[in-house]
Amino acid sequence: MKNILILLLLFPMSTFAQKFVSDQSNIRFYSSAPIEDIEAINEKAKSVIDLSNGQVVFSVDIEGFQFEKALMQEHFNENYLESEKYPKSTFKGQIEDWNNIQGAQEVKVTGDLMIHGITKKVVLGGTIDVSENKVEVESVFIVKLVDYKIKIPKAVFYSIAEEIEVTVKFVYKPYSK
Numbered sequence: 001m002k003n004i005l006i007l008l009l010l011f012p013m014s015t016f017a018q019k020f021v022s023d024q025s026n027i028r029f030y031s032s033a034p035i036e037d038i039e040a041i042n043e044k045a046k047s048v049i050d051l052s053n054g055q056v057v058f059s060v061d062i063e064g065f066q067f068e069k070a071l072m073q074e075h076f077n078e079n080y081l082e083s084e085k086y087p088k089s090t091f092k093g094q095i096e097d098w099n100n101i102q103g104a105q106e107v108k109v110t111g112d113l114m115i116h117g118i119t120k121k122v123v124l125g126g127t128i129d130v131s132e133n134k135v136e137v138e139s140v141f142i143v144k145l146v147d148y149k150i151k152i153p154k155a156v157f158y159s160i161a162e163e164i165e166v167t168v169k170f171v172y173k174p175y176s177k
Contacts, residue, residue, distance in 0.1 A: 018050055018051040018052035018053075018100075019048060019049070019050050019051075019052075019174070019175040020048070020049050020050075020051065020134075020135045020172035020173060020174055020175060021046075021047070021048050021172060021173060021174075021175045022045070022046055022047035022048070022058070022170045022171065022172050023171050023172060023173045024043075024169075024170070024171040025042075025043055025044065025045040025046070025047060025058075025169065025170050025171075026041065026042075026043055026167070026168075026169040026170075027041070027042040027043075027045050027060055027065075027166070027167070027168055027169075028040070028041050028042075028166070028167040029065070029143075029164050029165065029166050029167075030164065030165045030166075030167075031160055031161040031164050031165075032161055032165075033159050033160055033161045035159045036159050038067070038072060038159075038160065039067075039068070040065040040066060040067045040072075040073070040076065041065065041066055042060055042061070042064040042065045042066070043064075044060075044061060044064040045058055045059065045060040045061075045064070045168075045170070046058065046059050047059070047137075047170045047172070048172075048175070049135055049137065049170075049172055051100050051130065051135070052100070053094075053098070054094055054095035054096075054098025054100070055092075055093070055094055055095075056091075056092075056093050056094075056095065056109060056111075056137070057090070057091065057092045057093070058090065058091050058168070058170065059088055059089075059090045060088060060089045060090070061087060061088060062077065062081050062083040062086065062087055062088060062089060063077055063083045063087065079153070080150055080151075080152070080160075081115075081116055081150065082116065085117070086115075086116050086117045088114075089113075089114060089115045089116075090112075090113075090114045091111055091112065091113045091114070091122075091124075092111050092112050093109040093110055093111020093112070093122075093124070094109065094110055094111060095107050095108070095109050095128070096108045096109065096110055100130075101130070102130045102131060102132070103129065103130065103131075104127060104128070104129040105127065105128060105129075106125070106126075106127055107125070107126055107127065107128050108123055108124070108125055108126075109123070109124045109125075109126065109139070110122070110123050111124075113143075115143065115148040115150075116148040116149060116150050117149075118147070118148045118149055120147055120148070122141070124139050124141050125139065125140075125141070126138055126139030126140070126168075127139075133173065133174065134171065134172065134173060135170075135171075135172040136169075136170070136171050136172070137168070137169070137170045137172070138167070138168065138169045138170075139167070139168045140165065140166070140167045140168075141165075141166055141168075142163050142164065142165060142166070143163070143164045143166055144162065144163050144164075145160075145162055145163070145164065146162065
């Protein structure tokens with residue numbers, strides 16, 4: 001709950017009637033490399049979307065990613081993402097040309113993506129499906145490890161891709177105080 005309150009503070013304190021808080025989340029990353037494919041899923045991300053102005057923000061605990069193999073998870077947290085030093089990844093963005101209509105639509109969101117302590121301006125494509133009691137958001141995008149100074153040791157260079165596919169899915173319910 002503390003994370004939700006922090007996310008809400010990132011928004012201007014206008015009306016809460018148009019604010020939705022994530023009820024379900026699924027962040028997946030996928031690395032396809034010559035030696036092996038690596039996948040991890042995090043279902044504990046937090047997000048808020050404000051339909052009155054098209055702002056969206058999310059926060060992901062890095063240690064929340066679950067891998068098929070425990071050793072992969074350990075290396076991910078200790079060697080690559082350094083989760084003790086950089087415990088969260090965040091995104092704060094604005095839906096471009098937001099018209100706040102109900103139904104499903106393709107959107108672009110411009111914002112700041114922070115991974116491994118590095119913040120980059122990004123434009124993410126995706127879909128948003130707005131109904132009266134629920135909002136669903138999905139996006140698939142590529143993260144280049146070099147952009148976020150995530151180093152891959154030469155010993156495992158053929159096991160980890162330099163570009164990672166990230167899939168983000170959030171289901172939101174209306175926020176109430």
